[in-house]
Amino acid sequence: MKCWICGNEATTREHMTKASDLRALFPNVTQKKPIFFHTEKIRNQKLGSVKSDKVKFNVQICAQCNNVRTADHDRAWERLSKFLREKDPHIKEGDLIFLDKVFPGSVASSMLDVHLYFVKLFGCIIKQGKLPIDILPFSESIMCQKPHPKIYIAFNPAFNLGTGLSDVEMDIDILTGKCAFATWFYIIDPFLVNVMYADSTERRQGLIHAFHPSTISNCIYIGQ
Numbered sequence: 001m002k003c004w005i006c007g008n009e010a011t012t013r014e015h016m017t018k019a020s021d022l023r024a025l026f027p028n029v030t031q032k033k034p035i036f037f038h039t040e041k042i043r044n045q046k047l048g049s050v051k052s053d054k055v056k057f058n059v060q061i062c063a064q065c066n067n068v069r070t071a072d073h074d075r076a077w078e079r080l081s082k083f084l085r086e087k088d089p090h091i092k093e094g095d096l097i098f099l100d101k102v103f104p105g106s107v108a109s110s111m112l113d114v115h116l117y118f119v120k121l122f123g124c125i126i127k128q129g130k131l132p133i134d135i136l137p138f139s140e141s142i143m144c145q146k147p148h149p150k151i152y153i154a155f156n157p158a159f160n161l162g163t164g165l166s167d168v169e170m171d172i173d174i175l176t177g178k179c180a181f182a183t184w185f186y187i188i189d190p191f192l193v194n195v196m197y198a199d200s201t202e203r204r205q206g207l208i209h210a211f212h213p214s215t216i217s218n219c220i221y222i223g224q
Contacts, residue, residue, distance in 0.1 A: 003062035004127050005069070005120075005139050010060035012067070014124050017163050019051060020078045021188045024085060025163055059127040070120055070142060076113035079103065081188060084155070090190045091157055095222040112213045116141060118186070118195050119148050125168060125184065132172065133179045133197060150197050152210035156223045158185075158192035191222075 003010040015022070022029075083102045084091055091097070103110035123138035125131070141148040166185040173180050181204060182197040194206055209221040 001060045003065055004059065004123060004135055005061055005065040005142050008062045008064065010062045012063050013053065013056040013058070013060055014066060014120065015056050016121075016124075016165050017055060017186070017188065018074065018077060018081070021081055021085075021163060022055065024082070025189060057124040057128050059124050061124070065142070070116070073113045073117040073120060073142075076103070076110045077117040079110070080114055084191050085188065090159070091155070091222050093157060093222055093224045096219045097155070097222065098219045100218055107218055108213070108216075111211065112145070112147060115147055115151065115153065115211070115213050116145070118153055118193065119151055121165075121186070122151065122184075122195060122197070125165070129168065131168065131170065131179070131182070132177065133170075133182065147213040149214075150199065152196045152198060152207055152212050154194040154196070154206055154210040154223055155220055156192050156194060157190060158187055159190045161187050161189055161192070163188045194223075 001010045002008065080102055084097070087097075099107045099111060119138050119141050123135055123142075126133050126135050126138070137148055137150070140146070141151075164187050166187070168182055168184040170179050170182040172178065179197065180199050181202050183206065184195055186193040186195060194210070196204070196206055196210060198204060198207060206223075209223050211217070211220050
């Protein structure tokens with residue numbers, strides 16, 4: 001199998017939910033104290049470790065892309081996720097999160113890394129689900145360390161929902177057969193990330209307060 005990011009031989013798999021997020025919610029998982037993983041088709045799959053292959057995408061990427069090329073993306077998300085999870089009081093609708101508190105001196109580059117973390121996840125979702133979305137711009141963004149022009153992320157409170165990924169909802173252009181808009185959720189109690197793919201012509205409610213690296217901003221807005 002070839003890595004969808006760089007085209008080299010692929011031997012590793014990406015977590016659907018980042019391992020650090022899983023460890024934060026479930027710090028003492030063992031074979032004797034398992035957690036349970038659900039999909040639409042299979043429920044109550046016992047996990048004795050947050051590193052179980054059951055919580056990884058089936059699609060593979062190469063070790064260089066997984067462990068080196070996207071390492072800064074992973075670390076940036078780990079920092080932002082930790083800040084949002086541990087915020088006291090918990091995040092709520094209408095909050096402004098000032099990013100210089102999370103990434104002092106490196107807001108722009110670190111938030112680009114956060115953006116690219118979700119570009120990587122979205123690319124894995126596209127490949128695994130064989131979705132009608134062009135994968136090449138996802139690969140180019142990661143390889144060239146540049147924003148994907150159509151990927152936006154928004155943040156919302158989400159209490160007591162556990163953690164996981166939602167299904168992807170898509171709007172397909174009837175004339176071209178191409179995807180004009182897609183949305184899915186990365187859930188990690190007490191918040192979620194709404195990841196959106198949107199053509200430049202799209203005017204969706206969810207995009208109003210969404211983050212994109214092309215927008216110069218020192219804060220993110222917590223939506224409803």
